[in-house]
Amino acid sequence: MDAPSSSPVEPRLRIGVVGAGARSTLALLAERADNNCDLVAVCEPHAQARDRVRSQFVRDLPTYPTTGDLIGHGVDAAFVTSPDDTHAVAACELLERGVAVYLEKPLAITLASATTILETAWRTGTKLYVGHNMRHMSVVRLMRDIIQRGEIGEVKSIWCRHFVGAGGDFYFKDWHATREHGNGLLLQKGAHDFDVMHWLANSHSVKVVGMGDLTVYDKVADRTDHSDELMTDWYSVDHWPPLEQRGLNPTIDVEDLSMVLMRMDSGVLASYEQCHYTPDYWRNYTVIGTAGRLENFGDSGGGVVRVWNRPTIYNREGDATYPIPGDSEGHLDADGQTVAEFLRFIRHGGPTDNSPLWAWYAAVVGIQATESIRDGSAPRDIPALAEPLIQYFERHQVRWPAEKKETHR
16 A cells, blocks of 8 residues: 655745835744745845844844845845835835745835836846735725625725824834825824725726825824834824824824725726824725625724625614624734745746735826826826836736746846
């Protein structure tokens, strides 16, 4: 009798990190037993790099000042969790050298740099993944399942209200508060929601109009340079009310209140509202279809999604109520699933729920809507990408045989 065959053990992947900031601990999820990876080195140019690495990863790791040095250490894949304005340079250098990239959202802060990242991934054939973890959040998947089951008919409109209750601490005490490093918070925060709305509608925006302003945090006079600290050093729920905040960034030139109207290529109309000084912190989506509507109350475990699909004047409970499972610790569950999908993709390829193409659409909505705000709410079109790029990413980064693949430099 033949001995039972066993599956070959996959080689362990060597993982690097670019940027030892607040989101860098994502890379620790790659070391979960099922992922078969080792975190081996970090790129962090800050003068206190070693202290930051020890703080974030609870151990010493080889630490380098440049992405090139990290590549030279020998890594199979890298998490790019550095400030948004560094995404394009770091990601493209890794892609050029054949290192698979997990790029924290948003893709980039300008239209040109966002497109360059896609073009580099297409030209080199190196795998690119963008961490839009909300596609793996239970509330989003539940809403999508309800839509796909036909409970509200064909989607015609989506509204999202985003209450960013900790906005002062999360986004107005460091580089996020500046156009130079982040462009605007419609990009940093809104890119999540634009991607979710596109996914729920199975469509992407082609025209946007933005309106917004800096309405509160410019009135706070107490300012501090936090460049030698991490967000965990200053964050507190006791910083309330917003006008009594202390230690805001010396430069604040991004909006703290923003609104966007969107028209998608399918005709779906959408709106997005974002406020960075509400007392509560959650997202509320309303999706209206030809046979009903849905709305979430809470966006993590313990919340619900309600569906209305029968005529009524007012029905507080809806016609159907679906509990939101999991996600009891915010988006930690979704982070784990997103990292696992990235590692499966770079090992085996195949379809993924996350897509660099759709990450591009989400980022460009934020970029163009921010331009609209700063240009008197003049409408902005979403430009078309080259067809070879669209086809490549729709095929999950698989080339047709006739396509040329450049050798990695």
